[in-house]
Each structure stands twice: as C-alpha cells, then as structure tokens.
Amino acid sequence: MKDSLIHYGxxxxxxxxxxxxxxxxxxxxxxxxxxxxxxxxxxxxMTLIALALGYFLGGILADYKPSYKILATLIFIAALWLxxxxxxxxxxxxxxxxxxxxxxxxxxSLCLFTIPLxxxxxxxPYVLKLRAHSLDKVATDAGDxxxxxxxxxxxxxxxxxxxxxxFVGVKEFTNLIALALTLLxxxxxxxxxxxxx
Numbered sequence: 561m562k563d564s565l566i567h568y569g570x571x572x573x574x575x576x577x578x579x580x581x582x583x584x585x586x587x588x589x590x591x592x593x594x595x596x597x598x599x600x601x602x603x604x605x606m607t608l609i610a611l612a613l614g615y616f617l618g619g620i621l622a623d624y625k626p627s628y629k630i631l632a633t634l635i636f637i638a639a640l641w642l643x644x645x646x647x648x649x650x651x652x653x654x655x656x657x658x659x660x661x662x663x664x665x666x667x668x669s670l671c672l673f674t675i676p677l678x679x680x681x682x683x684x685p686y687v688l689k690l691r692a693h694s695l696d697k698v699a700t701d702a703g704d705x706x707x708x709x710x711x712x713x714x715x716x717x718x719x720x721x722x723x724x725x726x727f728v729g730v731k732e733f734t735n736l737i738a739l740a741l742t743l744l745x746x747x748x749x750x751x752x753x754x755x756x757x
Contacts, residue, residue, distance in 0.1 A: 566751065567691050568708055570631070573744050574683035575709030576716035577737050581642070581680075582607050583720045584737075585673055587730045588646065592653035593665050602662075606669035607677055614681015621682065622689035628752025631686050636745035638679040642738035646731045648672060684709050 585603050586595055593599050621630065652671045656664035684705050691705070692698045724733040 563691070567687050567705070570687050570744065570748070571684050571705050571709040572712040573740065574635070574680045575712035577638070577741060578607070578611070578677060578680050579713035579717040580720045580724070580733070580737055581673065581676060583717060583725070584730055584734055585669065587725060588649045588672070588734075589653065589665070589668060592649070593661070593668075598662055598665055602665040602669045603673075606666065606673055609670075610674045610677035611681040613674070614678040614683075615685055617678070618682030618685040619689075622686040626686070626689045628690065628748045628755060631683070631690070632745040632748035632752060634679045634682050634686070635741050635748065638676040639738045639741035639745060641676045641679075642734055642741065645672060645676070646734055 582603055586599060589599060589603075618634075649668075649672060653664070653668050656667040656671075658664075659667055688698075688702055688705055691701055720733070724736075728736070
C-alpha cells in the first residue's frame with residue numbers, strides 16, 4: 561500500500577509538471593515570437609517529441625537498472641533545468657532569430673524543453689518497472705499509471721492557466737515546480753537508500 565501511494569504520487573507530480581511546463585512555455589516564448597498558431601504548434605510538437613524520447617529511454621533504462629536513485633536523478637535533472645530555464649529563454653530566442661521565424665520557434669522550443677520534458681517522460685515507464693512484481697497485472701498497472709498521470713496533467717493545465725500564471729507569475733511558478741521536483745527527487749533518493757539497506 562505504501563509503495564502504491566509513492567508510485568501514484570510520483571506519476572501525479574510528473575504528469576502535472578509536464579502540462580504546467582508546456583503552458584509556461586507559451587508565456588516564456590510569447591514575448592519573443594507572439595502567442596499564435598506557430599508557437600503552439602511548435603510547443604505541442606516539441607513536447608510530444610520530448611515525451612516520446614523520455615518514454616523510450618525511460619523504458620530502456622528501467623529494464624537495465626530499476627532503481628529509485630536513478631529515478632530521483634532524472635527528476636532532479638529536470639528540476640535543475642527548470643531553475644535555469646527563465647534565464648535561458650532570452651539568449652536562445654535571440655540567437656534563433658537567425659534561422660527565420662518558424663524555424664526559430666521550433667529551435668527555441670527544442671532547446672528549452674527537451675531536457676526537462678524528456679526526463680519527466682521517463683518517469684511513468686520507470687515507475688511501472690518498479691511497480692510491476694508480476695506479468696499478471698502489468699497492463700492494468702500501466703493503464704492505471706498513465707491514466708493517473710493524464711488526470712494530473714489536466715488538473716495542472718487548469719490550475720496553471722486559471723490561477724498560477726495570473727496570480728503567482730511565470731518565473732515564480734517555474735521555480736515552484738522546480739522546487740517540488742527537487743523535494744520529490746530528494747525523498748526518492750533516501751527512499752531508495754532505505755530500500756537497498
């Protein structure tokens with residue numbers, strides 16, 4: 561029961577962070593490119609590419625070495641990137657203008673969001689590996705975890721757009737997500753140490 565709560569907590573935090581970051585991306589890049597069809601197309605495309613990469617690599621890594629410490633490291637990398645993300649937007653957006661408008665939006669999205677979203681994409685397949693004790697319920701476990709992660713994403717999307725961005729601010733909310741992921745990573749690291757002792 562305790563492990564299940566931990567697993568659902570991990571995928572909830574990961575799923576919520578993914579959608580919050582995507583919406584925050586529109587506010588970070590908007591001042592440089594405008595919030596329009598091209599920006600949202602680039603953000604959605606780069607988010608899906610990063611998640612696909614994370615699902616793929618997360619599955620391989622989890623099969624190779626299932627460990628709470630490695631999962632904690634992936635989450636911590638995402639957190640660190642988010643802490644510096646607000647400071648990267650302007651120089652990358654300015655540099656990318658050399659590529660033309662549409663390509664510069666794609667390039668900026670790729671540079672800013674591939675690492676954190678890719679690391680967070682690793683979370684659910686990794687948790688599935690840690691959770692699966694037999695093949696009897698592995699499909700049910702996968703469905704439960706992805707459904708829970710998606711519900712978290714929906715709630716985060718609503719909370720981000722309706723509350724956090726208007727009342728907290730873009731940079732402050734980005735740092736808040738980074739802090740939450742850092743705390744999760746620290747907790748998982750020590751939980752992993754406890755499991756191996």
